Amino acid sequence: MILDVERNSPEEHEAVKFKMRQANQAGDFTRRDRSLPIKYLEITSSEELLVQQAKKRPAVILSSSVDQYEDIRQLLKQKGKRHQQEDAIFVVPCYGIQTEFDPYGFIPEIVFRIRHMLYRQFFYVPASKKFDEGVLRLDRIQVVVGRDRSAIEPSDVCLSQEVTDFLLALFSYCLTGAESDDLTAILDLTRKKYPK
Numbered sequence: 001m002i003l004d005v006e007r008n009s010p011e012e013h014e015a016v017k018f019k020m021r022q023a024n025q026a027g028d029f030t031r032r033d034r035s036l037p038i039k040y041l042e043i044t045s046s047e048e049l050l051v052q053q054a055k056k057r058p059a060v061i062l063s064s065s066v067d068q069y070e071d072i073r074q075l076l077k078q079k080g081k082r083h084q085q086e087d088a089i090f091v092v093p094c095y096g097i098q099t100e101f102d103p104y105g106f107i108p109e110i111v112f113r114i115r116h117m118l119y120r121q122f123f124y125v126p127a128s129k130k131f132d133e134g135v136l137r138l139d140r141i142q143v144v145v146g147r148d149r150s151a152i153e154p155s156d157v158c159l160s161q162e163v164t165d166f167l168l169a170l171f172s173y174c175l176t177g178a179e180s181d182d183l184t185a186i187l188d189l190t191r192k193k194y195p196k
């Protein structure tokens with residue numbers, strides 16, 4: 001959805017009116033007249049404000065940092081383009097599993113197949129002391145910019161090194177379709193246990 005925002009009146013730049021609409025009009029994301037700026041909104045003439053549902057959920061951090069270069073930071077600061085180098089984290093979100101008390105999440109029949117590694121984009125995660133069991137979705141990997149609590153709240157739970165290595169091999173397989181020898185061996189074992 002797009003949030004169309006404009007000033008309530010030409011004299012005010014904090015009071016706004018808006019409407020939500022589908023992002024399907026021919027002129028979306030093209031140059032528009034934005035000659036009256038709105039305070040706190042730094043959108044250019046070819047940008048739109050998007051609105052979408054969001055939910056905080058558990059996730060596995062695949063990479064906790066990207067390279068940051070001081071010489072580039074200074075240059076970008078001078079040029080007013082700090083956004084071209086930002087602190088980013090790559091995360092794989094974890095989705096819940098449907099139970100008799102919770103109708104949402106992956107249905108048990110699919111979870112059974114995921115546990116047997118039949119789908120390369122899903123990875124089963126058992127319950128821990130702090131989290132319920134769930135399914136990591138490699139097809140929903142996200143980039144989180146910054147470390148604000150509204151974006152990420154790290155916990156002290158982590159995957160073992162062996163499981164992390166396996167998850168990274170599965171991620172590579174998800175992206176490329178190419179299996180490593182170790183991944184092939186594990187997939188063969190788990191799939192043989194799946195009842196025909």
